[in-house]
Amino acid sequence: MSTTASIIHVSELTKIFKVPEREPGLRAAAKSLIRRKTRDVHAVEGISFDIEPGEVVGFLGPNGAGKTTTLKMLSGLLYPTSGEARVLGHIPSRREKDYLRRMTMVMGNRNQLQWDLPALDSFELNRAIYRLRRADYVAMRDELVELLDVGDLVRKPVRNLSLGERMKVEIVGSLLHRPLVLFLDEPTIGLDVTMQKRIRTFVADYNERHGATVLLTSHYMADVEALCKRVIVIHHGRILFDGDLSSLGNEFAAYKTIGVVLEDGDARLDDYGEIVDRDGDRITLRVPKADTSRVAARLLSDHEVLDLTIEEPPIEDVIEMVFAQSR
Amino acid sequence: MSSQATPLPEEGRLRSLVDFYGTMMRTSVVSQLQYRVAQYFYMLGMVAEPVIYLVVWTTIARQHGGAVNGITVGQFAAYYIVWTLVRNMNIVFGAPFWEWRIREGRLAGDLLRPLNILHYDLAFFAGWKFVVVALWIPIAVGLSAVFHPDLHPSALEIVVFVAAIWGAYFVRSMFQATIGMLNFWTTRGAAVFDLYMATEMLLSGRLVPLKLMPGWVQTLADFLPFKWTFGFPIESLVGSLSTRSLLLGLGAQVMWTVIGYVLFTFAWRAAIKRFSAVGA
Structure with a gap:
């Protein structure tokens, strides 16, 4: 550069x-x-x-x-x-x-x-x-x-x-x-x-x-x-x-987070990814980056979804991943 | 971004330096005035040293019929009372304080500024003098009332004395700063500092007027910087030095200031390289 x-x-x-x-x-x-x-x-x-x-x-x-x-x-x-x-x-x-x-x-x-x-x-x-x-x-x-x-x-x-x-x-x-x-x-x-x-x-x-x-x-x-x-x-x-x-x-994060609100608040989502947070009806899942689209599609087809967001992990987590990968 | 970065215009070099000295001296005065009472106690503590010398020599002089080596009781009083002013004038940023400056990170901050580091210390302590001299006057009046100094300086002696106390300040500043560079190599420089101070005590006229020392010591003192920071300024006011000796004394102070500055510059370059190599 x-x-x-x-x-x-x-x-x-x-x-x-x-x-x-x-x-x-x-x-x-x-x-x-x-x-x-x-x-x-x-x-x-x-x-x-x-x-x-x-x-x-x-x-x-x-x-x-x-x-x-x-x-x-x-x-x-x-x-x-x-x-x-x-x-x-x-x-x-x-x-x-x-x-x-x-x-x-x-x-x-x-x-x-x-x-x-x-x-x-x-x-x-x-x-x-x-x-x-x-x-x-x-x-x-x-x-x-x-x-x-x-x-x-x-x-x-x-x-x-x-x-x-x-x-x-x-x-x-x-x-x-x-x-x-x-x-x-x-x-x-x-x-x-x-x-x-x-x-x-x-x-x-x-x-x-x-x-x-x-x-x-x-x-x-x-x-x-x-x-x-x-x-x-x-x-x-x-x-x-x-x-x-x-x-x-994009370069270092191995996962993304999916936030989802379902019609059926009691549905089990363990099979879709790691549940990292549950805030009222909103559930946050951590999924491998490569699987994000597939998991989101499965959620949409398997459940009545009221809201769904896909986000990059917090920057603090990304930085930690960068350091972890360099060890 | 709204504008391309441009530096601010600068004032001329010499004008700026004069401005810096004025501003730093004012800052120093204001800073010292924050602690007036502490300053006064410090002064009183400092006066104890010459008063002890004075009492001892006055007693000895009285036991020897009123004089020692031709110095009378009144001349001893004059010597040590003027001593108190000279001592206040030649207090500088001491060698051991460089360690504090490095340890507290002050040096790193000073190095980031576009000014030779000596200027900070010279200007700060020069301002400090105005406060201590103001505080010294009543102490000098009190000492004079008790010890009755024999002091009758001529106009020329007063003029030379005023120049000589500043000369003493500059000579001592340069050598203390040079010795202070030792802190860049060791954190245990106290032994060297103590040796330096002990030598200064003996060869400067601080402990004893040089006239009372053996001839070879007086000769040795002529060729070292110490005498020009204590003995000469005092003698210029209380002694009976010829005009030639007075002017030669001022010349010696200029010479030792230049030598001290050159030594400091060499030591500083090596020191700063070392500082920059090991960490700031």
């Missing part, structure tokens, strides 16, 4: 960490003084992808899959062991100021604002760091404050804000310089459902308004479904899938 228009180009990118290790006990400790044993951990192994300007891409994988390591290589925090990464035409590991001024990385569990001061003071500091003209800064700040509805929060000391409130003002601070590329690492982690939704809406609005390119990692599939047409699934440092979110199910 490599094209010259790519804003993010990754080719055979690899990161190997050397991790010291030794057995427990005094003898092993003494031995390690003479000869230190290390083990190579292959966090990312030869991944390649391209992202076009304005795309919002979900980067999915279980803990330790290599998502954050990849994001850190793309933002310049980590040197790759081998391979190539280019973002906005820059090699991230060089950490050129022109590059850093055009990107941002938001880490859901990190706080970069001045803890004891209102967020407005930190915003002002970011204005100076990113060399923004005052008029541009004020316009951008006000736009972000309005989009995230944090007008009442930015005057309170950051230490007095809740986790969700802090995340919102953190995002405002990270975007004041209007970055062209956003690396969002678990931006909704630990937030309640309402707050997650607000941040999702905001990311979509920001992408729409400014044409920014977004690479997002999240364990909440709702984030991914709401924001990303395309997903990259990574596991054990390797890419397992790169494509439309909608085609992920």
Whole structure:
């Protein structure tokens, strides 16, 4: 999928960490003084992808899959062991100021604002760091404050804000310089459902308004479904899938679900597939993907059917299947 | 998508840097004012060190007929009261705190910003000075009322002193930052930091005025950075240094700042490569 228009180009990118290790006990400790044993951990192994300007891409994988390591290589925090990464035409590991001024990385569990001061003071500091003209800064700040509805929060000391409130003002601070590329690492982690939704809406609005390119990692599939047409699934440092979110199910899901409401609510349906849910008159069956049409036809011919729907399995289940197939 | 992404225009480099220093210093002042009482207790605790030195040397001077090696009781008082200001001025982002910066993930955040990391620390602690100096004034008045310093500086000495306390700040910042790079290789750098601080105590004029040290120690101190962060700024106000010595002292501070910066830059490049190799 490599094209010259790519804003993010990754080719055979690899990161190997050397991790010291030794057995427990005094003898092993003494031995390690003479000869230190290390083990190579292959966090990312030869991944390649391209992202076009304005795309919002979900980067999915279980803990330790290599998502954050990849994001850190793309933002310049980590040197790759081998391979190539280019973002906005820059090699991230060089950490050129022109590059850093055009990107941002938001880490859901990190706080970069001045803890004891209102967020407005930190915003002002970011204005100076990113060399923004005052008029541009004020316009951008006000736009972000309005989009995230944090007008009442930015005057309170950051230490007095809740986790969700802090995340919102953190995002405002990270975007004041209007970055062209956003690396969002678990931006909704630990937030309640309402707050997650607000941040999702905001990311979509920001992408729409400014044409920014977004690479997002999240364990909440709702984030991914709401924001990303395309997903990259990574596991054990390797890419397992790169494509439309909608085609992920077709490729990896081994089954579909059939929801059915019958005239005869007591009819036995065990022969048609695995019953996974019974909600009032509605019964949900799990059937092998290849048998879906046949089972649906049998249901229609054998019973008085009031309603019947065929659905892809929930995306969480599909992702689990992807990981399960890669083990 | 409604618009193609375009970056915001930027201000000029130098103007932005001045703007950053002004903004960061203001931020630092506001931040320190949040904890005024804690700051004052910290200052009082810090004053204990020179007061102990002062009481000891005053007692010794009195037992020796009012002076030790030509330094009178009043000159000891002047030395250690000025010491308290110099000490406040040369407090910098200390070497051991780099470990905190790495461990808490602050460094990763700082690395994502388009500014040399030294600027953050220099600007933040420069702002902090304005708060501590304001808090120091009543303490200095109190100490003067008790110990009666013999202090009669000329206009030139005052001007050089003002420059020298900032020079001391820059020299100490560079060397503490350079030593701080050790944290990228070990989490047990405390032994090295302690050795560095002990050497500084002896060779800077912090523990004892250098005039009371053996000649070879004084010569050694001339060729190391420590003296220019304590002894020289104090002597520039309370001593009777010639104009040439005053100007040479300022020149030495500039030289050690440049040497410290070069050392830091080399150490930083290696450190950041290591940081980026092992994880952020």
